[in-house]
Amino acid sequence: MRFTRGFRGRGQGARDSRLPPGQYDVGSTWPVLTAEATPKLSTETWTFKVSGLVEQPTTWSWDEIHALPTSSFEGDIHCVTTWSKLGVKFTGVSVDALLAAARPLPAATHVLALGHTGYTTNLPLDDVTSGKAWVVWDYEGNPLPVEHGGPARMIVPHLYFWKSAKWVSGLEFQDHNEPGFWERNGYHDHGDPWLEQRYQGD
């Protein structure tokens, strides 16, 4: 291994086992990194749509999605820019609850998460089912701030956080893998932080 002259790193011996390789703990801060202008979305007109290869394409209004059983995620999130935020809690609805209504067809293998800004990110079906993904509107008991994707965003916390689309508008089920915004712009197709799947070629 080549090491860097004079570099020892900080927090020797105290590294939190919740941190994937190459990540550091941002503590109480929460960096904001987005590639587009922050949109102004009203919950009056907000919708979330499940479309594509599903038996029952379904659109929920703000009130309708809140009528579904709520579900929370408590754990850690990891950004590809190397920060992680540990022990956070988001509340919303599990993607499983949405799919119980829309029912993906057997041909569906992938999903494209869509944002109200035009943002997209692609995920294999297996990465958004069985309790691995949520649409959330509550962070630590408060409405999700707009700079963090409010009124509602995806949370797919086992993958790097660009997979957790801010300002999410829907999920489109597909029978093939269609690279999303960052995936077309140099980032890894899957994005597992524990495998350091940061960039194309990792």
Add this chain to the structure above:
Amino acid sequence: MATVVEVRAETANAKTFRLALPHPSIHLAGQHYIVRLTAPDGYTASRSYSVASPPDGSAEIELTVEHLPDGEVSSFLHEVVVPGDAIEVRGPIGGWFVWRGDAPALLVGGGSGVVPLMAMLRLARRSGRSDLLRLVVSARSPADLYYAAELPGPETTIVYTRATPPSWPRPVGRLNRGDLPAPIAPDATAYVCGTPGFADAATGLLADAGTPADRIRVERFGPTR
């Protein structure tokens, strides 16, 4: 691995590191490189830094790094690294916040957010296409302005928020709509780079001036340490 060939101060808390790569760089203006530090025990720390030098076919690139308080990688680069050191870099990274030198663009940068925009300005000047670019830079004071000797030109507007040079025509104050130049083309793309607060303010001004959201590209510097 890259070799540090030159370190120079841009301001009291920003340094430019000139790196020699093993191969000619294929970066586009606006892209970044990852710098990765490795400790003897295998611990690593990586951060992204924008390339300030234009694509010029050479095997040397310049990264300008702001020294952040308590910044693990930026402190090491500022306090320890000297010419001759080997540094692990990876890149270029990013296919979105890039300017290829052939389309009209309005660049708006705050503080260290000027770095990727500087690569674009340098590319425009090198290739004789300054007519395609307008650059607006916001800095706290003259002492905080990066590339102070090189920036001024017919393409550039400098806005000071806290202190100005003597007899500077514009009063101090945050970037406002009057600071934005008239669009050089109806389809110009805006590139905004800075802190989240600066980026939100600048994109708001651009939107107020009629720039469609899909013509605005943003790169935000998080408070990453």
